[in-house]
Amino acid sequence: MEIIQIVGLGLVATVLVLVVREQKPMFAFLLAAFTGLFIFLFVIGKIETVIGVLEQLADRSGIPSIYLKTVLKIIGIAYIAEFGSQIVRDAGQESIASKIEFAGKILILVMAVPIISVIVETVLGLLPIGS
Numbered sequence: 001m002e003i004i005q006i007v008g009l010g011l012v013a014t015v016l017v018l019v020v021r022e023q024k025p026m027f028a029f030l031l032a033a034f035t036g037l038f039i040f041l042f043v044i045g046k047i048e049t050v051i052g053v054l055e056q057l058a059d060r061s062g063i064p065s066i067y068l069k070t071v072l073k074i075i076g077i078a079y080i081a082e083f084g085s086q087i088v089r090d091a092g093q094e095s096i097a098s099k100i101e102f103a104g105k106i107l108i109l110v111m112a113v114p115i116i117s118v119i120v121e122t123v124l125g126l127l128p129i130g131s
Helices: 001-022 025-061 066-090 092-127
Strands: none
Touching: 025 066, 025 092, 066 092
């Protein structure tokens, strides 16, 4: 099982970071960052499979691809912002980490505006106008 490999790698890296941190804190940070990056790259292939299935479902349902692509970009922004903020937080820079999270939220909001507009227009179209 892949999760066992990921957890095993995480545990080994954690022990190494704890041992190395006393003598070489920068090396410990790099080890933690590269471990996180390796885990991210390990699971990115799984994300491609999910995206493929979602694209097939969208095609069959007649949903315009622009909406699916926008939602996938929003999800990507959320994951990348979270990943980046965690790495920065591991380096002890809480304020920068919170700025990364804030920027991610703003970018998500910007990306979501077209979808929100379509939803509002659809709801307004369903409401009876003047009775």
